[in-house]
Amino acid sequence: xxxxxxxxxxxxxxxxxxxxxxxxxxxxxxxxxxxxxxxxxxxxxxxxxxxxxxxxxxxxxxxxxxxxxxxxxxxxxxxxxxxxxxxxxxxxxxxxxxxxxxxxxxxxxxxxxxxxxxxxxxxxxxxxxxxxxxxxxxxxxxxxxxxxxxxxxxxxxxxxxxxxxxxxxxxxxxxxxxxxxxxxxxxxxxxxxxxxxxxxxxxxxxxxxxxxxxxxxxxxxxxxxxxxxxxxxxxxxxxxxxxxxxxxxxxxxxxxxxxxxxxxxxxxxxxxxxxxxxxxxxxxxxxxxxxxxxxxxx
Numbered sequence: 001x002x003x004x005x006x007x008x009x010x011x012x013x014x015x016x017x018x019x020x021x022x023x024x025x026x027x028x029x030x031x032x033x034x035x036x037x038x039x040x041x042x043x044x045x046x047x048x049x050x051x052x053x054x055x056x057x058x059x060x061x062x063x064x065x066x067x068x069x070x071x072x073x074x075x076x077x078x079x080x081x082x083x084x085x086x087x088x089x090x091x092x093x094x095x096x097x098x099x100x101x102x103x104x105x106x107x108x109x110x111x112x113x114x115x116x117x118x119x120x121x122x123x124x125x126x127x128x129x130x131x132x133x134x135x136x137x138x139x140x141x142x143x144x145x146x147x148x149x150x151x152x153x154x155x156x157x158x159x160x161x162x163x164x165x166x167x168x169x170x171x172x173x174x175x176x177x178x179x180x181x182x183x184x185x186x187x188x189x190x191x192x193x194x195x196x197x198x199x200x201x202x203x204x205x206x207x208x209x210x211x212x213x214x215x216x217x218x219x220x221x222x223x224x225x226x227x228x229x230x231x232x233x234x235x236x237x238x239x240x241x242x243x244x245x246x247x248x249x250x251x252x253x254x255x256x257x258x259x260x261x262x263x264x265x266x267x268x269x270x271x272x273x274x275x276x277x278x279x280x281x282x283x284x285x286x287x288x289x290x291x292x293x294x295x296x297x298x
Contacts, residue, residue, distance in 0.1 A: 074221055078241060201259055208254035215245045234260045 220241075232240055234257050243249040 071217065074217060077221075078217075082238065082241065200262070201255075204258045204262070205251065205255045208251040208258065212254045213247055213251040215247055215250055217245065220244060231257055 231244070231253065235243060235253055240253070243253050
């Protein structure tokens with residue numbers, strides 16, 4: 001028997017419908033493939049950016065690790081410094097303040113007169129001994145200080161007479177002498193000085209808060225040793241590093257350091273020099289009066 005193959009011829013109407021349908025499917029597939037390619041490109045770009053960010057993060061982490069190692073070394077040094085300071089504080093021998101030996105001026109204890117007679121121990125004849133100073137400080141006329149000319153010079157009291165007076169007489173003498181001087185309104189002067197000092201201290205606090213209130217262990221470790229020693233001397237040595245490292249207390253330490261320097265080194269008698277010619281003249285007269293015996297040494 002012969003095997004017969006059945007062949008069905010396509011319907012002409014059906015083939016005409018399948019042609020456009022296949023074309024739409026192919027077009028949709030192409031659109032989807034293009035969108036997928038675009039997404040793939042975006043994913044590759046995002047992956048490249050992530051790789052760059054990862055490389056940057058690795059570099060930053062390596063730098064931070066180096067800084068951490070440096071800070072750990074600095075902390076160890078600070079601990080050693082604090083330990084040494086605490087030991088120095090605990091040791092009473094190191095608390096002795098070394099003061100430079102300043103030669104003090106030597107003044108005669110008693111007034112010396114020219115040609116004073118001193119009896120030699122070996123003979124009964126007096127020998128005239130001259131003082132090394134041309135005249136004693138107590139024998140020199142006092143500076144004028146622009147005192148009124150109408151003051152009677154004959155009524156001046158010598159030191160010997162004052163020493164023989166009673167306490168009441170001395171107080172009356174001081175009152176009479178003070179009555180010759182112009183009256184000074186002490187209340188007004190105190191208020192003015194107080195206002196000026198408050199203004200000065202407020203400015204130092206503002207300066208410290210504006211320009212120095214930035215704690216940094218790295219920068220503080222590079223300070224001048226003299227500055228470190230000065231800050232330690234005016235602050236608590238055990239807690240100075242903590243106070244400087246806290247922004248709430250750092251400006252207070254700096255303000256105290258500045259004010260301490262102003263009070264002990266700047267606000268002295270010599271500050272008025274150059275501001276008032278009359279005051280300069282009176283200060284110079286007083287200095288000449290006090291140091292004339294020293295300056296006229298042979």
